[in-house]
Amino acid sequence: xxxxxxxxxxxxxxxxxxxxxxxxxxxxxxxxxxxxxxxxxxxxxxxxxxxxxxxxxxxxxxxxxxxxxxxxxxxxxxxxxxxxxxxxxxxxxxx
Numbered sequence: 001x002x003x004x005x006x007x008x009x010x011x012x013x014x015x016x017x018x019x020x021x022x023x024x025x026x027x028x029x030x031x032x033x034x035x036x037x038x039x040x041x042x043x044x045x046x047x048x049x050x051x052x053x054x055x056x057x058x059x060x061x062x063x064x065x066x067x068x069x070x071x072x073x074x075x076x077x078x079x080x081x082x083x084x085x086x087x088x089x090x091x092x093x094x095x
Contacts, residue, residue, distance in 0.1 A: 002028075002031040002032055004028060004031045004032075004056045004059075004060070005028065005031050005032040005033075005034060005043050006043070007060075008026070008028070008034055008059060008060075008063060009034055009041050009042060009043050011063045012026075012034065012036060012041040012063070013040060013041045015063075015093065015094060016036060016040075016041060016093055019036075019037065019038045019039060019040050020036040020037055020038065020041075020089075020090065020093070021038065021089070022037070022049045022050075022083070022086045022089070023035065023036065023037040023046075023047075023048040023049045023050075023086075024036045024037070024048050024049065024050050024051075024052065024086055024087070024090050025045070025046065025048035025050070025051045025052070026051075026052050026053075026054070026059065027045075027051060027052070027053040027054075028053075028054065028055065028056050028059050029053065029055065030056075031056055032045070033045035035048065036090070048082065049082055049083040049086045050080060050081070050082035050083045050084070050086040050087045050090070051080070051081045051082055052078060052079070052080055052087060052090070053078070053079045053080075053081075054072065054077060054078045054079070055077075058072055058077045058078060062078070062094060063094070065095075068091075068095060069090070069091035069094055069095065070091055073087075073091075
């Protein structure tokens with residue numbers, strides 16, 4: 001598992017300490033995947049209601065709050081597959 005994924009799991013765990021209603025997966029090409037669900041946050045690559053894909057730089061900017069998830073999606077830096085409602089809930093939680 002990469003340092004990027006480990007750091008992201010820790011950061012997301014703090015932001016989403018109560019878990020996430022539904023399931024979401026962040027994919028960081030070349031680094032790994034992160035699962036979010038009612039159990040919390042963990043490094044894993046499992047089926048999810050929504051899958052969000054971004055490079056490591058974009059993902060880190062979203063976590064740090066320097067890039068709005070909606071802006072990342074609108075500019076093509078973040079791709080979303082699956083339940084757009086879940087993606088919007090997650091984006092609001094990360095903003």
